[in-house]
Amino acid sequence: MDKVAVLSKYLPAEAAPVIAKWIDYFKCEFKISRNRNTKFGDFRPPQKGHHHRISVNYDLNPYAFLVTSVHEFAHLLTWDQHKGRVKPHGQEWKNNFKRMMGPFFEKGVFPADLHHVILRYLENPAASSCSDMDLFRALKKYDKASGAATVESLPLNTLFMLKDGRTFRKENLRRKRYTCLEVDTGRIYLFSPLAEVFPVSSH
Structure with a gap:
């Protein structure tokens, strides 16, 4: 070809x-x-x-x-x-x-x-x-729309989901990464501002 x-x-x-x-x-x-x-x-x-x-x-x-x-x-x-x-x-x-x-x-x-x-x-x-x-x-900016958002674009305390189904809440910026709470375990994880995630509707 x-x-x-x-x-x-x-x-x-x-x-x-x-x-x-x-x-x-x-x-x-x-x-x-x-x-x-x-x-x-x-x-x-x-x-x-x-x-x-x-x-x-x-x-x-x-x-x-x-x-x-x-x-x-x-x-x-x-x-x-x-x-x-x-x-x-x-x-x-x-x-x-x-x-x-x-x-x-x-x-x-x-x-x-x-x-x-x-x-x-x-x-x-x-x-x-x-x-x-x-x-x-x-x-x-040139990616096709996928329903995903970057962590930095979400307001604080927004719930979001990863592709594997785990749910997190966005917390504070620590140096160059955001601390996010995993809802099920209470563990804190650091996320790149540009990590792609899926906002969870609060309704």
């Missing part, structure tokens, strides 16, 4: 030919993966007869899918250059990430609001787009 056509279902259409070209050039096994709560994407170097392997979660919005793909391809290029002798998210990876984002800025792939946030992020990219709150918020 045509790589560009498949990738266009997940990426901005003008970005798909570039990613398809990289897959061929680097002889990379590129997998569109199920949702993983702990990560958006993954890179594995060649081993046991496999080529480079990259996987990206299927349910990311097109811009998050693209940023994640470039993040992983920057790992691949850094591995090719240094064979694992440098830190995974060290300066070598940061330089490659910035360089590999270039074609997408030239093509005007990103909307203006996202363009500016990504440029700021690339001044010193973090190990994950999740760990940069400004970038994560900007990318989240």
Whole structure:
């Protein structure tokens, strides 16, 4: 099947030919993966007869899918250059990430609001787009409506539920995370402001 056509279902259409070209050039096994709560994407170097392997979660919005793909391809290029002798998210990876984002800025792939946030992020990219709150918020704006809300968007004392059915009450902000009380157990948990949860109606 045509790589560009498949990738266009997940990426901005003008970005798909570039990613398809990289897959061929680097002889990379590129997998569109199920949702993983702990990560958006993954890179594995060649081993046991496999080529480079990259996987990206299927349910990311097109811009998050693209940023994640470039993040992983920057790992691949850094591995090719240094064979694992440098830190995974060290300066070598940061330089490659910035360089590999270039074609997408030239093509005007990103909307203006996202363009500016990504440029700021690339001044010193973090190990994950999740760990940069400004970038994560900007990318989240382009998610499809799901009925979910972020913890930071809920008023204090709001009840909310996780996908596993557990119910919590939002309490106070402690440094960068919110303390939330698990209703059934009385235990306190810390939640990222951008954690996706489902508000519980009080009616």
